[in-house]
Structures are given as structure tokens and as C-alpha cells.
Amino acid sequence: MIDPKLIVLAIYFSILLGIGFFASKRITNISDYYVGGKKLGYWIAALSARSTGESGWLLIGVTGMGALIGVSAFWIVVGEVLGVFISWQFMAKKFKRLTDEYNSITIPDFLVSHFRSSTNTIRIIAAAALSLFVVIYVSAQIDITGKTFESFLGFNYYTGIILGFGIVVLYIFSGGFLAVAWSDFFQGALMFVGLLMLPIVAYFSLSSDASLISGLYALDPALINIWGPGGFSLLNLATVAGLVSIGIGFMGSPQVYVRFMAIESENEIEKGKWVAIIYTLLTDTGAVMIGILGRYMLTKTGQDPEAVLGVAGENVLAILLNQVMPIAIIGVYIAAVLSAIMSTVDSLLVVASSAVSRDFYQQIIRPDIDETFLMGLSKKVTLILAFLALGVALLVSVLLPDRTVFWFIIFGWSGIAATFCPVIILSLSWDGYTEKGAIVSMVTGFLCVPLFKFIIPAIDGIGIYFDKLDVMLPSVLLAIIAGVVTSKTIE
Secondary structure: OOOHHHHHHHHHHHHHHHHHHHHHOOOOOHHHHHHHHHOEOHHHHHHHHHHHHHOHHHHHHHHHHHHHHHHHHHHHHHHHHHHHHHHHHHHHHHHHHHHHHHOOOOHHHHHHHHOOOOOOHHHHHHHHHHHHHHHHHHHHHHHHHHHHHHHHHOOOHHHHHHHHHHHHHHHHHHHHHHHHHHHHHHHHHHHHHHHHHHHHHHHHOOOOOOOHHHHHHHHOHHHHOOOOOOOOOHHHHHHHHHHHHHHHHHOOOHHHHHHHHHEOOHHHHHHHHHHHHHHHHHHHHHHHHHHHHHHHHHOOOOOOHHHHHOHHHOOHHHHHHHHHOOHHHHHHHHHHHHHHHHHHHHHHHHHHHHHHHHHHHHHHHOOOOOHHHHHHHHHHHHHHHHHHHHHHHHHHHHHOOOOOHHHHHHHHHHHHHHHHHHHHHHHHHOOOOOHHHHHHHHHHHHHHHHHHHHHHHHOOOOHHHHHHHOOHHHHHHHHHHHHHHHHHHOO
């Protein structure tokens, strides 16, 4: 008898491939391929932006963090909701207005037009940074695909990687941005339902005399302390700042902001804002609660949670599902995890391929290139970047067998955010920002990510604090400061 989970997955993959096929029929020019002709409604734009911004990190990484650190994982929710609110409330409308005025269809397009650039420097830096960090970020998502098939279905890790990779490349290859946006809407809705349903079912499956709070306290008092082990301290404050600062990535990352280019009007942004904020609040809260409930239900006092729930608690979702859900429903959750992964991979690959093919090849090397040829080139570049990411994922799986999904993805996410968010924030908020300032901001943010990830944490005394803080906040702050100083001092 065929496993019901496999039937559900077959239906899910068929829907994705169908979306890619029908989207391909709507592609008539390069604007359609890269930004859907700038005609997205607010529901599709909002859910597409949120599912792209979250990735498999939400269902595997954040649930694992909830299992390991308990209620202090809610700082992630605070940071993400703040980041989404600031982005949609204060930045999205002006960005949409300016990109329409400049007729931009990529982020480097916007930067060149905004600064009236007479050289290709900023375009080259933007395209290079996008390509590099997208490959890293996509490789992390491919890694989660393998872990998902392994944890949920017992597949070989590498078989899972190839299956998931093949599906996502097929529907992007056919339908471009429209396929991405429509599939993200479908996948975002699936994630929403899954993340809300499981903690409710799990909670009501607890015995009537069980107390979640007292049970967590018995497992480890730190699980119910919002500041983490030992309560408020400078080290825990650094950890909290690092978790909250994850939300900065929603304030300018290209894979998110291309949705603001693609949305039909500023009125749609106002309506989409509330969809995005409520979606983020509920899904992130659901992910943390899944981890907390899983820790309570699946481990015992004095037991090492990683021994039961996997490295960084990353198997908590799969194990909890098997505990409280019927087998066919588990198939839906596997689809939800894959949705989170693929909705990010597809967006990133389209953004990166546009940077290479349009912003580098067309704008710098072949300005007279035919649009039909350019779309064909974009598909080839998408395929090349996808295989590069696959290669990185396979290499990392061999070299770093003890890696965690949460921090592997945060590294790629931070690289993109630290390079682009300071530039987008300052471009939209300060008229004195110059092209030289923007270039310095991008280079500073780009270089700070490996600096704060690998070098600063190794310094005795202060290193431990930067290790807990992680790379996002210091990298973005230094990039903003460098851009402001450069803009004020260099003509």
C-alpha cells in the first residue's frame, strides 16, 4: 500500500508544477519574468513576501529554538513583527513610488537610478553580493530539504536534496517571478494553517491534570525565563539583541523588496501591511509554541533535549507530529515544510539571476540585447546558480556534519541583509545619502558578516558577547555609520 504521506506530497508537487506551467503562459516580456508586470494584488504580495522571508528556518530552526530555549525564543517573534511593521508602514510605499518613477525592475536598477550613477560600480557590487550570498542562503535551504525528507519520511538525506531541488528548479525555470509569487501564495497559506493547527492540537492532547508552566519549570527553570538561563545578564541581553535583530532583514532584503516593486499600487501596500503583520505574528508564535510543547511532551527532567530532538532541537516538529497527528495529515506538514523552503529558494534564485543577467550582462556588457534572448539567459543563469548552491550544500554536509539549520540560514540571511538593508533604509530616509556612501555601506556590510561570524567571536573577553549577538546587528549598524560618514565627508 502506498504511504498516504507520499500521495499528499505528489499532489503538492503537482500543484507547484501546474502553477509554473500556467504562469509561463502569462510571460510576454522581461518585466513579467522579473516582477510579474507589477500587477500583484495585496494578498499575493503579502503572503509571497512573508513566505519568502521566513523559509524552512521557521518550521525547522525556530521550532528547534523554542524547544531548546523556551519562552525566550519569543524575542524572535518580537524582532520579526517589528521588522515587518517598519518595512510595510514606513518604507514600502516610498520604495514602490520611486521604483515606478525610475521604471526599475531589480534592486540594482533602483540604486543606479536613485543615485543617478554615471558608472557601473554600484551595479557590479550589488550583483556580485547578491550572487554570493544567495548561493549560500539557497544552499542552506537545500540542506533543510534533505533533513526534511530524512526526518519525516526516512529517506536518504541526499535523495531528499535531489528531489526537492529538482521540483523547485522546474517551476522557476518555466514561470519566472509569476510562478514564484503564485506558488508562494499557495505555500504561504499552507504554512499558516500548519503552524496554527499543530500547537492547538498538541496543547489539547495534554492530560487534563498537566500544567505546561510547572512542567517546563521542572524540566529546566530557564525554559520559562524570558531572559534565558540565569535571568537578566549582559550575556543574555546580547543573546536577546541578536534574536530581535533578525527582523532587520525585512527592511531592505532584495527577495522581499522585489514584492513591493511588483505590487499593483500603494493602496495595495496599505491593505497588504495588515496581512503581513498578522501572518508574521501568528506563524512565528505558532512555531515557538510547537517547540515549547514538543520539549514538554517529548523529553524528561535531566534528559539532554538534543539527544531526543536532534541537533538544536531540529527534529521536534517531525517527532511531535508523529505523536499527535494522523499519518495523512503528517503529509500536509511535510508539504508545509517544503513550502517554506521552496518559497525562499525560488525567490532568491529569480532575484540573483536577474542581478547577473540583467544588471551585469545586459546593462554593462550587452545593452542592445533582445528581451527574448535575455529571458532565455536568465533561465540558464538560474540553473547555474541553483547547481552552485547544490554543490555548496553537499560540501557543507560533508565538512560540517554538526551544523544547525538555524544559524546556517541566519548567516546567509545576514549577508544579504547587511549588504542591502542599510542602503535601502538610508536611500528612503535621507536625502543627503550619496552614491559613494551607498557603495561604502554595501562593502562594509558585506565584509562585516564574515568578520563578526568568524573573527571577532574568537577574541578573548569580548568574543563571547559578539558570538551571542551574532552578525546582523553590528554589521548593519557599522554599514549605516560608514555610509553616513562617507556621504558627509566625501564629495
